Structure formats: structure tokens, C-alpha cells
Amino acid sequence: MSHRDAAPSEAFGARSPLGSLLDRRLVIVTGKGGTGKTTVAAALAIAASRAGKRVLVAEMGRGEHVPCLLAPVAPAVGYAGREVIAGVTVIRIDPLQALGEYLALQLGVRSPVDRALGNRSFQQLLAAAPGWRELITLGKVWHLGKMTRDDGQPHYDLIVVDAPSTGHGLTLLDVPRVVVSAVRAGPLRRNAERVEQMLVDPEHTLLLPVALAEELPTRETAELVERLRHRVGIAVDRVIVNGVFPRPFPQQVPDLDARLARLPDSTLSANLPRPSTLAACAHHLRARFELNRHYVGELAHLTGLPVVILPYRFEGIEHPESLTVLADALIGAPRAAAA
Amino acid sequence: MSAPEFAQRTLLKPRIVVCVGCGGVGKTTIAAAIGIEAARRGRRVLVLTIDPARRLADALGLRALGNQPQPIPRPTLTRLEVPDQGNLSAMMLDMKRTFDDLVERFADGPEARDRILENPIYRHASDALAGSVEYSAMEKVYEVYGDAEFDLIVVDTPPAEHALDFLEAPQRLLEFLDSRLVQVLIHPAFAAGRFGFRLFERGARRVLQLIERLTGFGFLEDISEFLLAFEGMARGFRERAEKVRTLLLGPETAFVLVAGPGRESQSQALEFLDRLEAFGVPLSGTLINRVRVWPEGGDPPKIPNDEHADVELANLAKALASGEGPDFPAEAAARAAIAAATGYAELVRRDARSTQELRERSEGHGRYWGQIPEFSGDVHDLDGLARIADAIFRTAP
Numbered sequence: 001m002s003h004r005d006a007a008p009s010e011a012f013g014a015r016s017p018l019g020s021l022l023d024r025r026l027v028i029v030t031g032k033g034g035t036g037k038t039t040v041a042a043a044l045a046i047a048a049s050r051a052g053k054r055v056l057v058a059e060m061g062r063g064e065h066v067p068c069l070l071a072p073v074a075p076a077v078g079y080a081g082r083e084v085i086a087g088v089t090v091i092r093i094d095p096l097q098a099l100g101e102y103l104a105l106q107l108g109v110r111s112p113v114d115r116a117l118g119n120r121s122f123q124q125l126l127a128a129a130p131g132w133r134e135l136i137t138l139g140k141v142w143h144l145g146k147m148t149r150d151d152g153q154p155h156y157d158l159i160v161v162d163a164p165s166t167g168h169g170l171t172l173l174d175v176p177r178v179v180v181s182a183v184r185a186g187p188l189r190r191n192a193e194r195v196e197q198m199l200v201d202p203e204h205t206l207l208l209p210v211a212l213a214e215e216l217p218t219r220e221t222a223e224l225v226e227r228l229r230h231r232v233g234i235a236v237d238r239v240i241v242n243g244v245f246p247r248p249f250p251q252q253v254p255d256l257d258a259r260l261a262r263l264p265d266s267t268l269s270a271n272l273p274r275p276s277t278l279a280a281c282a283h284h285l286r287a288r289f290e291l292n293r294h295y296v297g298e299l300a301h302l303t304g305l306p307v308v309i310l311p312y313r314f315e316g317i318e319h320p321e322s323l324t325v326l327a328d329a330l331i332g333a334p335r336a337a338a339a
Numbered sequence: 340m341s342a343p344e345f346a347q348r349t350l351l352k353p354r355i356v357v358c359v360g361c362g363g364v365g366k367t368t369i370a371a372a373i374g375i376e377a378a379r380r381g382r383r384v385l386v387l388t389i390d391p392a393r394r395l396a397d398a399l400g401l402r403a404l405g406n407q408p409q410p411i412p413r414p415t416l417t418r419l420e421v422p423d424q425g426n427l428s429a430m431m432l433d434m435k436r437t438f439d440d441l442v443e444r445f446a447d448g449p450e451a452r453d454r455i456l457e458n459p460i461y462r463h464a465s466d467a468l469a470g471s472v473e474y475s476a477m478e479k480v481y482e483v484y485g486d487a488e489f490d491l492i493v494v495d496t497p498p499a500e501h502a503l504d505f506l507e508a509p510q511r512l513l514e515f516l517d518s519r520l521v522q523v524l525i526h527p528a529f530a531a532g533r534f535g536f537r538l539f540e541r542g543a544r545r546v547l548q549l550i551e552r553l554t555g556f557g558f559l560e561d562i563s564e565f566l567l568a569f570e571g572m573a574r575g576f577r578e579r580a581e582k583v584r585t586l587l588l589g590p591e592t593a594f595v596l597v598a599g600p601g602r603e604s605q606s607q608a609l610e611f612l613d614r615l616e617a618f619g620v621p622l623s624g625t626l627i628n629r630v631r632v633w634p635e636g637g638d639p640p641k642i643p644n645d646e647h648a649d650v651e652l653a654n655l656a657k658a659l660a661s662g663e664g665p666d667f668p669a670e671a672a673a674r675a676a677i678a679a680a681t682g683y684a685e686l687v688r689r690d691a692r693s694t695q696e697l698r699e700r701s702e703g704h705g706r707y708w709g710q711i712p713e714f715s716g717d718v719h720d721l722d723g724l725a726r727i728a729d730a731i732f733r734t735a736p
Contacts, residue, residue: 033362034604063606106553116549119542121520128515165362185555215719216363248679250671259659260676267658271643272651273635275658278676280634281683284713314682316689317602 019237021331022048022158024206025145026198028173028234030163030224031210032217036242039317040210040310040330041162042069047327049087053157056081058141059092060164060172066090069323089156091144095133096126098140106187134175138195145198170224173199173207173232202235210240213295222302239305240330243312244292248285257282288312308332340624345707346732348623350377350491353593355480355586358495359503359615360597361607365628368718369597369711370495371399371429372727377491378427379420379728385483386429387494389476398720399429406433406479408488411721419725428489437475445579447571454568461565474508474580481583503614506587509580516566516573519543524559525567588620596625598697600690608697624707626731627694631686632712638691639684642677652677 021027027044031037041057045066048055057066067074067084074084079098081091096117103113116122126132147155163172176199179192199205207228211221221239228236249256260279267275300307310329313322340348349356350373358370367388374386385408386399399411408428416427439456446452455461480494496505515521520543551559586592594615598608608625615622633639643651652673659676660669694710701708711730718727 033607034364034599034601036601036603038603062610065603065606103549107549112545112549115542116546119546121518121543122546124511124515124518125520125546127511182558182561183554184557186551186553186558188553189555248682249675250668252668253672253675256659256672256676256679259672263658268654269651271648272655272677273640273642273680277634278655278680282676282679284631284683285679314685 021206021208022051022053024158024204025154026141026159026161026205027208028161028163028205029208029210030170031165031240031242032212032220033165035210035212035217036310036317037165037210038065038162039069039323039326040208040240040242041160042066043310043323043326043330044160044208045070045088046085046323047331048158048160049085050327051331053087054155055088055158055160056144056156057088057090057160057162058144059090059162060137061092061162064090064092066162069317072320093137093140095136098136099126099132102136102139131175131178134172135179135192135195138172138176138199139191142195142198170227170232173234177232200233200235205234207234207236208238208240209236210242211299213241213244213292213299215295218295218298218302221299225303225305237305238308239299239303240308240310241292241296241299242310244296244309245285245288245312248282248289254286257286340705340707342707342709342732345624345709346376346380348707349373349593349595350380350382350732354484354491354591356491356493356593356595357480357587358493358595358597360496360611361604364597364599364604366495366597368724368727369595369626369628369731370493372724372731373595374427374429374491374493375419375421375721375724376728376732377493378416378425379422381422381425382491383425383489384427384491384493385489386427387432387476387480387483387492388429389432389495389497396431398724406430406436408483415721419721430483432476432479435475437479441475441478441576441579442572445572445575446568451568451571455565455572458561458565458568474505474512477505477583477587478579481579481586484586503618503620506584506618506620509576509584513573513577513580516570520546521566521570523547524563525570590621592621593623594620595623596701598625598627598694600627600630600694602693605693605697609700612697612700622704622706624709625697625701626709626711627697628711629713630694630710631683631690632710633684633687639687642681642684644681648677 021044029037029041029044031040038059045055045057059066064074064077067077067082067090070084070088070090075082077084077090077092079092079094081089083089100110100113100117103116104110107113141159141161144156145154145159149155176192176196180189180196183189183192209221209224211217225236225239228234253259257279260275260282263275263279265274265276272278273281296307296309308330310326313319313325315322317323317326356370356373358366358373360366370388371386374384378384388396388399399409408430410426410428413426416425421427442455442461443452446455476494476497480492483489483492523543524547547559596608596611596615598604598611612622612625652670655676656669656673659672660667663669698708709731711727714723714726718724
């Protein structure tokens with residue numbers, strides 16, 4: 001077996017059985033920048049569509065990243081959304097477009113809305129005012145969740161939100177509550193209350209933190225979970241750890257890198273790299289493995305939550321197989337993933 | 340740009356170095372390493388950081404918060420080969436407090452100050468007020484810039500949602516305060532039209548009516564009170580913001596873009612580059628942190644795989660087994676060693692591929708391009724930072 005196929009052999013975290021990720025209606029994926037939350041959002045969408053669910057992935061940034069992961073040649077999805085692969089629709093929620101849609105719904109007509117949006121004062125207000133992008137984006141998610149088919153069934157069984165990185169992600173989720181406390185009356189307050197109810201309903205909404213098993217992401221994830229528990233009130237029941245390096249050497253030879261370093265350079269034929277090079281490569285993988293193992297333990301310890309391990313993909317996540325492997329690991333029980 | 344020229348531009352010439360880039364790529368580490376190298380070249384340096392990793396904070400002596408520079412002790416500096424005329428301090432920025440300080444400084448007297456600080460809108464919004472947090476970091480830079488104690492400030496920017504919030508936010512805020520909407524809101528009598536403004540105000544009024552319809556009674560009053568109090572400090576704030584901006588875009592400041600080799604980080608860095616260019620920010624160079632490089636340098640060779648490697652594998656297994664008992668899993672170990680080299684070679688190639696576009700874009704404009712190899716384990720002490728400084732400034736990329 002090559003090191004690539006080997007899963008880490010230590011069991012981390014999981015103590016109690018978890019409900020499936022796919023039972024929720026809304027899963028909000030967040031995490032520090034660079035942890036691969038977009039990848040996780042895409043893998044979750046694949047897992048759900050393979051389970052026969054109709055999935056919507058909502059992106060919130062400027063770019064469209066999920067479609068490129070799902071299909072090799074992906075057309076733009078935009079605000080209207082597009083079914084990128086069978087059963088998976090992707091939409092990019094542009095706050096300004098969502099605002100126009102919301103205002104038109106509130107007023108019942110479109111033309112004064114376009115006048116307001118074209119008004120320079122209003123544009124300056126929007127540029128400086130905090131919170132409205134977040135609120136309107138979540139409002140759109142709420143609206144999408146309420147959409148039904150002709151048979152009365154929800155249009156989407158599962159909505160996966162690829163939320164901004166942790167700091168901004170939490171701001172995002174805090175906004176409805178802040179609006180409810182700052183705005184005393186009116187439709188805006190009622191809308192914010194509905195969004196808030198959706199977010200704090202543990203049957204409906206789950207926040208899925210994505211971490212890397214390194215120092216900063218571990219600390220930030222622990223803080224995120226802490227804040228979710230004590231302030232925001234959105235359910236979180238597991239932590240996804242992405243890119244975990246597998247054990248690189250047979251268990252009986254944990255110091256293989258050091259052994260390689262001791263071999264004289266003349267040991268091997270010219271077809272292989274020098275022993276010192278083999279040692280350096282082996283050392284690198286060992287260091288990553290040990291670092292990851294340490295912080296997976298820290299994550300479980302600091303958050304008190306089960307940890308789902310996604311193995312590092314040496315061939316890159318662009319590889320067609322990778323997302324499928326990650327999808328399986330994602331919905332597998334944490335214990336199975338670590339077995 | 341050559342490496343010595345990059346060093347000239349980022350270590351010796353500027354008064355301020357701003358490290359920009361998305362979160363999680365090691366901006367703080369790079370900022371600290373730049374600070375160490377500048378101190379080694381005799382400058383008096385302050386590293387101003389937003390949210391350092393705990394062990395990095397420990398290494399820099401930043402356990403205590405408090406918005407005050409913490410000097411690195413002389414014996415440590417000597418060990419890092421910092422000459423007598425150079426020194427290094429670090430400071431962790433308390434952004435909320437910096438913004439409160441700003442209100443304190445520019446408010447129209449203590450009464451106005453308290454009205455702002457206690458206004459519910461300010462309390463809810465000051466950490467979300469469209470880039471105010473990012474701006475307050477730069478505000479602090481400006482304050483320290485006036486301090487003769489340091490001749491170089493290295494700052495890492497907060498992980499902003501919008502790349503250049505720290506430059507753009509004050510402008511947005513001021514435009515908003517100036518807007519007719521705000522003027523109508525806070526000076527309703529003036530705007531009522533006695534001076535013939537009526538026509539201009541119609542659009543603004545319509546927008547206010549729309550907001551009132553959505554938010555009901557009371558909200559606009561809160562906003563109006565907040566803005567009225569805030570308006571009093573607008574002039575001081577405006578002058579200050581203009582000075583900060585002039586400083587940051589001027590010849591005394593150098594910008595360094597920091598990115599990781601990962602796909603996500605690279606695409607964000609490209610977006611960042613677009614914005615920097617659109618804004619006319621003078622970017623000195625791009626540094627890619629934690630790149631996997633082949634131990635012998637250059638491209639990794641093709642490593643023979645199982646079918647063709649039986650002889651090599653056997654040789655390696657034999658060498659590893661030498662001096663071991665019969666139970667030693669020599670063949671498994673040899674396979675693991677080759678698999679490790681194959682896997683690592685793949686990572687090296689992958690990083691080279693993923694960084695190519697950014698590299699071309701960066702070098703295409705005559706900017707410096709540098710790669711910092713990934714060291715095993717986290718970098719969490721000053722010696723580790725010094726090694727990174729060596730990798731940036733003392734070895735060819």
C-alpha cells in the first residue's frame with residue numbers, strides 16, 4: 001500500500017453517533033481562508049446529490065469557484081443559478097441584485113427600486129452602511145429555502161452555503177440578530193427575525209467549520225465554536241479537518257527519514273534520488289503528519305466536538321476522483337474516517 | 340527586479356512596508372521576517388501586527404495586549420546578528436480601541452464624544468462599519484509614523500473581505516457623510532428647500548421614505564443622531580484620512596503581496612493584484628510562502644515506479660536492513676521511502692503549476708518574485724523567523 005492510500009490510523013474525537021450531514025436543510029460551510037471550505041462545500045454537494053437530493057450551492061464571493069470544481073468546463077452561473085452537474089445547482093448571490101429583488105418584492109413594483117438603486121445618495125449609503133449585504137444575502141438564502149416545486153415539495157432538499165472566511169462568516173451570521181435589536185419595527189425587522197429563526201433552528205441549519213490541522217486554523221476554529229455556542233446560537237456538531245497528511249512510514253519504522261539520512265550517497269543507483277534527497281522528502285511528510293496529528297488532537301480537545309478527517313490529496317483536488325473521495329470521507333462517521 | 344533591489348526597496352528605502360494578501364498565508368510571519376532583516380541591516384523597526392499566531396506572539400514578546408510597542412531584548416537581537424544601531428519592536432493592534440481613540444481625538448468636545456461612543460448604532464456597527472477596522476490599522480501606522488523612535492514600520496493588513504478596505508474605507512465613509520441623503524437626514528430644516536435645494540433632494544427623500552417604510556419608526560432617528568454626532572468630527576477625520584492615504588500611496592511606502600501556493604490562495608492573490616493595480620498601489624514584489632521545493636533544487640526528477648524499480652527497491656531495502664534483525668520490514672520501508680519521494684515530487688510540481696500565473700503576472704511588471712520554502716513544522720520563534728528572512732533576502736529564488 002502506498003502512503004497515499006493509507007488513512008491515519010489513530011482514532012480522534014468521535015464519541016457519540018452523529019446525525020447525517022444530509023439531514024439538514026441548510027449547511028453553512030465556513031473556516032479560515034485557505035482551509036478549503038469551497039472544496040468541502042463542493043464535496044458536500046456531490047455527496048448529497050449521490051444520495052438523491054436536489055442541492056443548491058450558494059457562493060457569496062466575487063468569483064465563482066464551485067462550478068469549476070464540479071465540472072471541467074463550467075459556464076458562469078451568476079445570480080440566476082445553473083445546474084452544473086445533475087442534481088447540483090450553483091448560484092452566486094450578488095448582494096446588490098438580491099437587494100433589488102427584495103425591494104421589488106416589498107414594494108410590489110420594480111421601477112421605483114431601479115430609480116432608488118440608481119440614485120447616487122443611495123449608492124453612497126450602500127457603500128458605507130454595514131450589514132445590509134449580509135442580511136440581504138441571508139434573506140436570499142431563506143427565500144431559496146422556501147421555494148417549492150409543483151408538488152409542494154421544497155425546490156431544493158439541501159442548500160449548501162460557501163460562507164466567507166471565519167471572521168466575516170461570523171459577522172454574516174450575527175447580522176440578523178443585530179438588525180432585530182437595532183430596528184424596532186417594520187418589514188425589515190420581521191424579515192430579519194425570520195432569517196434568525198431559520199439560522200438558530202438546529203433541525204434546519206448546521207454550521208460546518210472547516211479547519212486545517214495547524215496552529216492558527218486550530219485556534220480560530222476553537223474560537224469560532226466557542227462563539228457559536230455562547231452567542232450566535234447556530235448548531236455545530238462536528239469539525240471538518242481538511243488536508244490531513246497520512247502516516248507516511250510503516251509503524252515499525254517511524255524514523256525512516258533519519259535512517260535514510262544515514263545511508264551513504266553511493267548506496268543507490270542513479271535512477272533513484274540520492275539518500276539525502278529521499279531523507280528530505282520523507283522528513284517533510286513525517287513532519288506534516290506529526291504536526292497534523294498533534295493539531296487534530298488539539299481540535300478535538302479544544303472544541304469538544306467529533307472531528308471528521310479529510311485526507312490530503314497528493315494529486316490535487318482538480319483530479320476528478322478527489323472530490324468523490326472527499327465526499328465519502330465527509331459523510332462517513334468520524335470514527336470510520338479515522339479508523 | 341533583482342533580489343538586492345527588492346531588499347533595497349523593502350528594507351532600506353521605505354518608512355513603511357505593508358504586507359497585503361488574504362488570510363491564512365502567513366502574512367504576519369513574513370512581516371516579522373522582513374522586520375528582522377531590516378533590523379539586521381541597522382534600521383530601527385516596528386512590526387505592527389493584527390492577529391498573530393499565539394506562539395509567534397510569544398516569540399515577539401506580544402503576550403500583553405495594549406497597543407504599545409514591545410522591544411525585543413538586546414541579547415536576543417545580538418543573537419539574531421542585529422547591529423547596535425538597529426533594533427526591533429513589535430506591537431499588536433487593538434483595532435476597536437484604535438477606532439475609539441480616533442473618535443476621542445476628533446469629536447467636537449467630550450459631549451459629542453460620549454454621544455458617539457454610546458450610540459447604539461456605533462456600538463453595533465463600529466467593528467463592521469464598512470472597513471473601519473481595516474482603516475484603523477492604517478490610522479495606527481500613521482500615528483507611529485510620526486514617532487521618531489522608529490525608522491521603519493512593517494505592518495500586516497487585516498484579512499479584509501475587500502482587498503483594499505484599509506485604503507478605500509475612509510473615502511467611502513466621507514462620501515457618505517457628504518451625501519445629500521445624510522444631509523437631508525441630519526439637517527431636515529436646511530434641506531427643506533429654503534435655499535432652493537428642493538429639486539436635488541427629491542431623490543434622497545424618496546430613498547429615506549423607502550428606508551422608513553422598511554424599518555418603521557425610530558430607526559432613522561437613531562441613525563440621524565449618530566450621524567449628527569459623527570459629522571462634528573468629519574473635518575478632522577477627513578484631513579487625517581487624506582494624510583494617511585497620501586503616505587500609503589507615496590514614495591515612503593512599499594507594498595508586498597503575500598500568498599500561499601494553494602489554488603484558492605492563488606486565485607485570491609490574482610484578484611488582489613487586479614485591485615492593487617486598479618488602485619495604483621506601488622507593489623514591490625510578490626512572496627509565495629510555504630512553497631514545496633525539491634531538496635536538490637530545480638524540477639524534481641521522474642522517480643521510477645514499482646514495475647521498473649525492483650532492483651532499486653531491493654538495493655534500498657538491503658541498505659536499510661543493514662544491521663537490523665530479521666523482523667525489520669525492510670521492503671515496506673523502502674517502498675515507503677520511494678512513495679514519499681514520489682508524493683513529495685508531486686507536491687513540488689503542483690506548487691510550481693499553481694503559482695505560474697501569478698508569477699507571470701508579477702514578473703511581467705518588473706516586480707520581484709520570491710518563494711519561501713516550506714519548513715518542516717510551524718515557524719514559531721525568532722530563529723525560525725530569521726531563517727525565513729534568510730530565505731527571502733539571502734538566497735536566490
